[in-house]
Amino acid sequence: MPRTSLLAAALAVSVCLANASAVSAASSSPTRISMGATHASMSAEPSLLQRPQTLVTSKQKAVIKIRTLLTTFFTDQQLSKILDKLAEDIYANKPFKESFATLITPNILTASQAANLANLGLPLTKALAVLSRRFEPYYLSISKKILAMKSSGRTKADCFDQVYVMAAGYLIKVRIKPVLTDIKSSLTSKEWQTVRTRGAALFLWSGYGL
Known part of the structure; x- marks a missing residue:
């Protein structure tokens, strides 16, 4: 075969090999990108799972x-209704x-709860009477805040939410213990035994050493 033919054949083979290499690189490149994206997605998953599902x-x-x-005397649903009633009263x-x-x-009470309270x-x-005396100043404080919010044009929903926030803020151990101690002091020894026995769930006495 003439040298020119050999040279032409060699060039043709070189071009074919170069084209094949380019195609191979192009086809493998998306795979690497896809794997990188998958890795990034997998890496992101734990942080997504760690986000709180509900507020x-x-x-x-x-x-x-x-x-x-x-108290554990009331259910969550009953307490929700009581808080709504409190918010409605303060708003009004x-x-x-x-x-x-x-x-x-x-x-809002079950027959069993009503009977326990009656007993x-x-x-x-x-x-x-003790609870009324102790809670009234705080009720008035909440009312003052809510009335100011109403006057400034805040929505009813905002006002209700503020009632819940302030009610939760009121409920701390150092504020509750004197109230429960005051209740105990207002009772005779026999009355205290009745409350401590029949109303064990009404107030969490033991949590305050009572």
Whole structure:
């Protein structure tokens, strides 16, 4: 074969090899990018999983604090209704004594709960008197804040949320213990035994050494 033919054949082979190499590089490159993207996606997954799935509302925080620090007598749903009633009363600028007297309505209690409260009799009346006296100043403080919010044009939802926030803020151990101690002091020895036995879930006495 003439030298020119050999040279032409060699050049043709070289071109073919070069083209094949380019095609191979092009086809492998997306794979590397895809793998890199997959790795980045996998790396991002744990941080996504660590994000909180749901937010705890102000009212839920108040319910949790009531059940943790004050009473387990009521269910979460009942406490939610009581807090809504409190917020509604404060928003409507209802006097404290009127609100306090109707805060826990019979229709939200079960028959068993109503019977337990009725069995407490006079000791419960004395306990409620202490609670009323102790809570009134804070009720008035919340009312002042809510009325100011209403005057500034804040929405009803904002005002309700602020009630829940302030109610939760009120519920701390150093504030609750003197109230429960005051209730105990207002009772005779026999009345205290009745409350301590029949109303064990009504207030978390043992959490305060009572």
